[in-house]
Amino acid sequence: MVSFIIPDVEWIFILKIRAKYPLAIANRLMTIYGQDMGVAYDIACAFNTIVWTSSLGLQALELNLCFMVGSFHGHAYNRLCQLAWHPLHISGTSHSEGEGCEHIFLSSNDQAWTTCHATWFNRHQSLEEHFDFWD
Amino acid sequence: MEDAIQNSNVWLDSRKLLSDHWISSEDVDLFKDEIKSSKVTLSVFSTLVMLIVLKAKDTNVHKEDDWEDVDTPSSLSKYVDRWRNAGPEQRKKMFALFEETGIFLTCCCHRFVLLICDIIKTGEWSVLSFLM
Numbered sequence: 001m002v003s004f005i006i007p008d009v010e011w012i013f014i015l016k017i018r019a020k021y022p023l024a025i026a027n028r029l030m031t032i033y034g035q036d037m038g039v040a041y042d043i044a045c046a047f048n049t050i051v052w053t054s055s056l057g058l059q060a061l062e063l064n065l066c067f068m069v070g071s072f073h074g075h076a077y078n079r080l081c082q083l084a085w086h087p088l089h090i091s092g093t094s095h096s097e098g099e100g101c102e103h104i105f106l107s108s109n110d111q112a113w114t115t116c117h118a119t120w121f122n123r124h125q126s127l128e129e130h131f132d133f134w135d
Numbered sequence: 136m137e138d139a140i141q142n143s144n145v146w147l148d149s150r151k152l153l154s155d156h157w158i159s160s161e162d163v164d165l166f167k168d169e170i171k172s173s174k175v176t177l178s179v180f181s182t183l184v185m186l187i188v189l190k191a192k193d194t195n196v197h198k199e200d201d202w203e204d205v206d207t208p209s210s211l212s213k214y215v216d217r218w219r220n221a222g223p224e225q226r227k228k229m230f231a232l233f234e235e236t237g238i239f240l241t242c243c244c245h246r247f248v249l250l251i252c253d254i255i256k257t258g259e260w261s262v263l264s265f266l267m
Contacts, residue, residue, distance in 0.1 A: 021239040023166040024158050025250050029241065049181035054166070084188045100242040120235075121148045127238070128154050131248040 019050045027056055030063055038066045038090070040098025042073040045085045066090065070098035107134060158252040 022041065029037065041047055044067040051060050051067075069077060069085040077085075087093040111130055115123040234256050241250040 020163050020166040021252055021254060024163040024252060025239065025241050027166070028158060028162075028250055045185070046181060049184055052184065053180060080189075081185070083192070084185045089192060094244075096244040100244065100246045101240055103246055104240060104242055104248065119146045119148050121150045121152070123235075124152050124157070127251070128152065128156065131156065131251070132154075135247050 019047070019054075022047055023050070023054060023056065026051060026060070026065075030056070030059055030065065034063055036064050036066075038068060038093060040068045040070045040087065040096075040100075042070060044069045045077065045081050068093065068098055070102075072097065072099045072102065104131075104134065156248060156251050158250055160253060160255055163252050 026039065029039070048067040051057060051065070067085065068087045068090050069081070071087055074082050074086045083089060087096065087098050108127070108130055111127060115126050118126065235253045236256050237254045239252045239254055240248060242248050
């Protein structure tokens, strides 16, 4: 029974428009960190296909890039998808749940009050100060 | 009111950021037309990838549990339909006024911020909110 894990074609199309941001980030991460990297992403089950079929595919294969869906977002997916992409079933993930961004956005959301009417530089400076303090 | 705001001039600022956290929009746009393969190829390919990943994993996870397979067909679009964002819809429209609608952020497992890139408006906010 294969049909139930084929992603909907429409959704893939929408994803294609948006894929440039995570692709740019994946490219930079592979340049910096190199071998055996694990990346958790909300929609990694669809995004890994985008990576393998893109120009980064060969590089990702060489560097043994591994994708997973964060455990919080994993709840939105079916069991078969979870078996393939849940951090629980991927060795080497330890106790990380793959949802670090949610923790970060929880604190950085407060920045929106001051940054939404600021100029480009001031907005970025404010975010940078915030993340420096967070680190 | 929307027109009045959108037609306003951008405040030019020549100052640059020193941090190496940021990925410029030019670097992001290099991947704009990255995916050229057809929709069908992509969906077949993602099926194959999932089958390979499942095959490569320890098959005991399938045997040890007493879960039963459900026959209802489910695809990625079902997840999208089921997804609910915490924020109300009206607030998303308000964001359409801004050119930069958010940030795309990567962190390590210790919650350190690694890379950030700006999300530049294309008017498809509902798609974006799911991706975030």
